Amino acid sequence: MTIQFKDIPDPSDGSFPAMAERRWTVLNFLATASGLLRGPVIFLTLLAGLSRAGMIYAINETARAGGAVLTWSSLLMVVCAVTMLLVGYVLRMKAFLLVTSVTRLLWRRLARLLLRANIDFLLSQKHGQVYSALTTEVNGLSAAVVSIVEVAGALIVLAFALPYLFFVSPASGFVALIAVGIGFAGFAILDRPGRKWRYRAGVLFADYCDRVGDMLGGWKELRLRKTRRDALEEETLAIIDAHVEARKQAQQLFAGSAGVGQGAIIFLLCFVVTILPVINHADSTVMFQVLTVIFLVNGPIETMFNALPNLSRSETAYYRIKAVEFALSNAQSLANVSDQSAATEFREITLKGAEALVGEVDAPEATPFHLGPVDLTFTPGETVFICGGNGSGKTTLLSLITGLRHPTKGEILLDGKSLDEGSTAAYRELFSSVFSGFHLFERAYGSTPHEREELERRIIQLGLSSRVSMLDDKFSTTSLSAGQSRRMALAVALAERRPIIVLDEFAADQDPVNRAFFYDVLVPELSASGQLVLAVTHDDHQFHKCDRLIKMEGGRVVSDQKMQKANAV
Numbered sequence: 001m002t003i004q005f006k007d008i009p010d011p012s013d014g015s016f017p018a019m020a021e022r023r024w025t026v027l028n029f030l031a032t033a034s035g036l037l038r039g040p041v042i043f044l045t046l047l048a049g050l051s052r053a054g055m056i057y058a059i060n061e062t063a064r065a066g067g068a069v070l071t072w073s074s075l076l077m078v079v080c081a082v083t084m085l086l087v088g089y090v091l092r093m094k095a096f097l098l099v100t101s102v103t104r105l106l107w108r109r110l111a112r113l114l115l116r117a118n119i120d121f122l123l124s125q126k127h128g129q130v131y132s133a134l135t136t137e138v139n140g141l142s143a144a145v146v147s148i149v150e151v152a153g154a155l156i157v158l159a160f161a162l163p164y165l166f167f168v169s170p171a172s173g174f175v176a177l178i179a180v181g182i183g184f185a186g187f188a189i190l191d192r193p194g195r196k197w198r199y200r201a202g203v204l205f206a207d208y209c210d211r212v213g214d215m216l217g218g219w220k221e222l223r224l225r226k227t228r229r230d231a232l233e234e235e236t237l238a239i240i241d242a243h244v245e246a247r248k249q250a251q252q253l254f255a256g257s258a259g260v261g262q263g264a265i266i267f268l269l270c271f272v273v274t275i276l277p278v279i280n281h282a283d284s285t286v287m288f289q290v291l292t293v294i295f296l297v298n299g300p301i302e303t304m305f306n307a308l309p310n311l312s313r314s315e316t317a318y319y320r321i322k323a324v325e326f327a328l329s330n331a332q333s334l335a336n337v338s339d340q341s342a343a344t345e346f347r348e349i350t351l352k353g354a355e356a357l358v359g360e361v362d363a364p365e366a367t368p369f370h371l372g373p374v375d376l377t378f379t380p381g382e383t384v385f386i387c388g389g390n391g392s393g394k395t396t397l398l399s400l401i402t403g404l405r406h407p408t409k410g411e412i413l414l415d416g417k418s419l420d421e422g423s424t425a426a427y428r429e430l431f432s433s434v435f436s437g438f439h440l441f442e443r444a445y446g447s448t449p450h451e452r453e454e455l456e457r458r459i460i461q462l463g464l465s466s467r468v469s470m471l472d473d474k475f476s477t478t479s480l481s482a483g484q485s486r487r488m489a490l491a492v493a494l495a496e497r498r499p500i501i502v503l504d505e506f507a508a509d510q511d512p513v514n515r516a517f518f519y520d521v522l523v524p525e526l527s528a529s530g531q532l533v534l535a536v537t538h539d540d541h542q543f544h545k546c547d548r549l550i551k552m553e554g555g556r557v558v559s560d561q562k563m564q565k566a567n568a569v
């Protein structure tokens, strides 16, 4: 399924209520997810702001008192300075912890959604959007918590410093107000195009992740053909350049917005040193007081105008993450969420008029593959081979039988009871499998000690003990040849001792000895133990070794033939 950015607000949409609402949504999310409102950060920010404001006042009062060392104002100055330094340090640490809280929450949420995503989403080829959401977007969004704290701190300082400035010199207070206003106006003007470029950079980063996926997954094909490698490299470089350009454009606008804020403070300073003496008839005390205020609010204001673009970037990051969550939420399968207890045995599995559509979501422009209607029944102890040409629907049929895919029409019955999404999770536990595109985990996740014992036995039985050993539930290696990897996956599946084992073209990459072992020893052993064996195979000279042979053609079961099983040799 291609991820649709349906719910991403248009970054160029600056309509006031929509924009304000979006900002509020992001701020609200960050405040809640980080625990900002619960912890001491608000209090510490207030304390840091107050101590800075207190510093301004104390410096001025000390200067007015003639600079004596032991006055109440000089003591206040020391207390404020120490508080400012200590609180500043604690605040930086606490802010970092807020960032990690948001990252953890988002990563956990996305991981949960991924683990419950349905087959169509997982079969989709392009997962760059997921990788980019999990990396840059999550980092960008989390880091914005610090910006909230910085902006809040600066606003607190301003809330005290501006009235004080009006008190000391109304003209300076007025000009300072204009300067801050200019800073905000610069941000408001440059922010929207900045966000647009930032959004584009995000899309391009996702494309880059997809190309990296191609480089890692297709490294053999890329090594063997220079023109293919060159073309991919060329495309990747173009994506990188476009991404860098988009980021540069965004940065130019965001830096410009911060620059306007900085320029406004410089304008204020210029006013103080050039115009104020004329208005004030060169009163050096007022000059000193005004300069002290500007000196001490300069830092927080600069930080604030730098932080505002970060909040803007975080808005884009938030909605890009939301888009992935949206796509994943739409692709959730209740069968992956339900925690009904596992089914441990069955009498009969029936597919009744079951149909499936493949590729409908992933490639809407192409005609989807239609499987069925299929009517089949399976019982314990049967050995069923499924054959048919490439693309005839064997794997799709297996995904229906195993409950990985829900029929678009018809139903699957377990012991006469129709499966719904809620009961499918328990049903799936009947199966162990080695699909053609299997995955070897580094550990035997979720295995019991008894299963691990069985796994060690199977590793020996399948001739893998010279390559693989187990330390607790961890395999010594998963770097194996194709045939060995498949046997390793089989060992894991066998150790699970489920009532049904599904094997998709298992023998395809086995040597003659292992192939013979599979058909003549293993399959009869499983059948004798009462397990239902469902095996996709192209080995027509082995067809006589099954109880039933199902033949697929163009998505339909064209024959379901009872076989006279030959005895194993």
Ligand SMILES: Nc1ncnc2c1ncn2[C@@H]1O[C@H](COP(=O)(O)OP(=O)(O)OP(=O)(O)O)[C@@H](O)[C@H]1O
Pocket: 123, 124, 358, 359, 360, 362, 363, 369, 388, 389, 390, 391, 392, 393, 394, 395, 396, 397, 436
């Ligand atoms: N992710 C997908 N998106 C779109 N179509 C798909 C996808 N996966 C498979 N198909 C299509 O579904 C059809 C059935 O595929 P399936 O894998 O079930 O065939 P198969 O019989 O197992 O083939 P093979 O012998 O090659 O493994 C094919 O025509 C294939 O092109």
